[in-house]
Amino acid sequence: MAVKVEIPIEKSAGKVREVTLGATAAEGGTRASTVTIGGEGALPFLHFDSPMPHRPVVGVEIHDVNPPEWPYHLREAWGDVMDDPCEWARAAVKAGAELVVLRLSGTHPDAQDRSPEQAAETVKAVLKAVDVPLIVYGPGQAEKDNQVLVKVSEAAAGERIGLGDIESTNYRTIVAAALAGGHVVIAQSPIDVNMAKQCNILATDMGLPPERLMMDPTTGALGYGLEYTYSVMERLRLSAFQNDSMTQFPLICTVGEEAWRQKETKPLEGLPGAWGDLKQRSVMWEILTASSLLHAGADLLVLRHPKSVEQLKLAIDRLMKA
Numbered sequence: 425m426a427v428k429v430e431i432p433i434e435k436s437a438g439k440v441r442e443v444t445l446g447a448t449a450a451e452g453g454t455r456a457s458t459v460t461i462g463g464e465g466a467l468p469f470l471h472f473d474s475p476m477p478h479r480p481v482v483g484v485e486i487h488d489v490n491p492p493e494w495p496y497h498l499r500e501a502w503g504d505v506m507d508d509p510c511e512w513a514r515a516a517v518k519a520g521a522e523l524v525v526l527r528l529s530g531t532h533p534d535a536q537d538r539s540p541e542q543a544a545e546t547v548k549a550v551l552k553a554v555d556v557p558l559i560v561y562g563p564g565q566a567e568k569d570n571q572v573l574v575k576v577s578e579a580a581a582g583e584r585i586g587l588g589d590i591e592s593t594n595y596r597t598i599v600a601a602a603l604a605g606g607h608v609v610i611a612q613s614p615i616d617v618n619m620a621k622q623c624n625i626l627a628t629d630m631g632l633p634p635e636r637l638m639m640d641p642t643t644g645a646l647g648y649g650l651e652y653t654y655s656v657m658e659r660l661r662l663s664a665f666q667n668d669s670m671t672q673f674p675l676i677c678t679v680g681e682e683a684w685r686q687k688e689t690k691p692l693e694g695l696p697g698a699w700g701d702l703k704q705r706s707v708m709w710e711i712l713t714a715s716s717l718l719h720a721g722a723d724l725l726v727l728r729h730p731k732s733v734e735q736l737k738l739a740i741d742r743l744m745k746a
Contacts, residue, residue: 434473438667439465440723441634442478443674445523445608446557447584452606454583456555459523461638461723462674467661468721469743479744480718482736483523483559483726484516485680488538488546489530494728495690497703501729509546510553519730520737523557525678526550531572532563540571544579551583559586559610559726570597577605586610586676589640592623599630610676612640615649615656617663621670628670638724639673645682646713657720677717680728683710707731715739 440462447453459481465474490506505511513524528543530536547560560576562569573587574597581604588610590598595611602609611627613620620639627637641660644653663671683689688699689706699705710732714725718740727733 431472434466436465436474436665438665438669438672439463439474440661440664440674441637441672443608443635443638445559445584445586447582447606451584452582454551454555455557457557458584459557459724464661464721464723465665467658468719469746471746476744478723480722480740481522481724482520482733482740483525483724484519484521484730484733485525485527485678485726485728486512486516486550487527487529488543489536491529494684495706497691497706498684498689498729501731510549513550513554516730517554517556520733521556523559523724524550524554525559525561525726527561528563528572528576530563531568532565533568535563540575543572544575547576547585548579551580557585558583559588561588564589566594569594573598574601577601577607580607581605584608586638588612590623590627592619592626595623595626596630599627599632602636603630603632608636608638610638610640611673612642615642615644615653617656617659617671620660621668624670624673634669634673637673638676639671640676640678643677643679643682643713643717645679645686646709646716647688648682648686650713650716654716654720657717657722661721674723675721676724676726677714677722678726679714679717680710680726680732683713684728707735711735718743 442462444460446455446458460478463477488509505515530538531543562572586608587602589612611623613623644650660671714736
């Protein structure tokens with residue numbers, strides 16, 4: 425005799441807000457497509473509890489100048505396009521990037537110290553080169569970030585790009601620029617639920633609409649605090665489902681930056697032979713980090729290697745059908 429078993433469904437009181445990056449011509453921009461993330465009402469891929477209205481998105485990180493610190497085998501994957509951010513952006517889209525993440529590392533005072541005006545011209549050129557949504561990061565130095573991202577916001581007005589990062593000690597200028605340009609803001613915090621909430625509160629108190637804010641909880645790579653990162657992201661998600669409005673924002677994880685700065689991805693002397701082939705190990709380090717964070721609740725993952733992009737998108741395809 426067949427027995428009918430009813431699967432218990434866990435219903436949440438709240439859900440993650442939806443955030444859209446990019447603006448089409450009808451919306452005042454020039455993008456051919458937009459990307460919407462968020463909207464979940466349950467932990468990732470638990471489709472029986474609540475459907476995921478939007479699949480997680482994969483972006484590719486490029487730079488305004490060729491980053492000398494990238495290892496040779498990662499540079500080989502892209503080739504000469506790394507000398508031109510426009511060509512690099514086109515190659516990233518061809519490799520499967522659903523959006524492009526541009527780091528203006530050349531504006532850092534300790535690098536080439538490129539001017540805010542030069543940064544703005546680079547952003548305009550990349551927007552012209554590709555028609556997918558764009559996220560722009562400053563050099564990571566507070567004073568220069570403020571100068572650069574104000575000019576970038578003006579140059580990309582109406583395109584609804586992402587601007588990052590803001591922190592609790594450095595948010596006013598960038599949030600104001602985003603408000604003026606109609607952009608999305610990325611709020612970064614150091615792997616801590618309360619600090620993430622505080623940064624979100626500061627941004628929204630300035631009048632930033634909640635649907636124009638993403639959270640970067642800061643992530644650790646495989647073997648470098650990944651478990652703790654996972655637990656914090658999961659706590660942020662559970663808090664969102666319990667209707668804590670200051671945790672109900674999509675999560676972005678800069679996986680490539682974290683994975684490719686670890687010794688396991690670098691051509692160092694004296695590493696054990698049992699570690700295997702460097703090129704294969706490096707890509708797997710990025711993929712395993714990204715797939716773990718995907719299950720922790722990441723809505724947008726930023727990668728560096730084209731093979732990682734291919735494999736992660738395949739994994740997302742399968743998980744969305746499960």
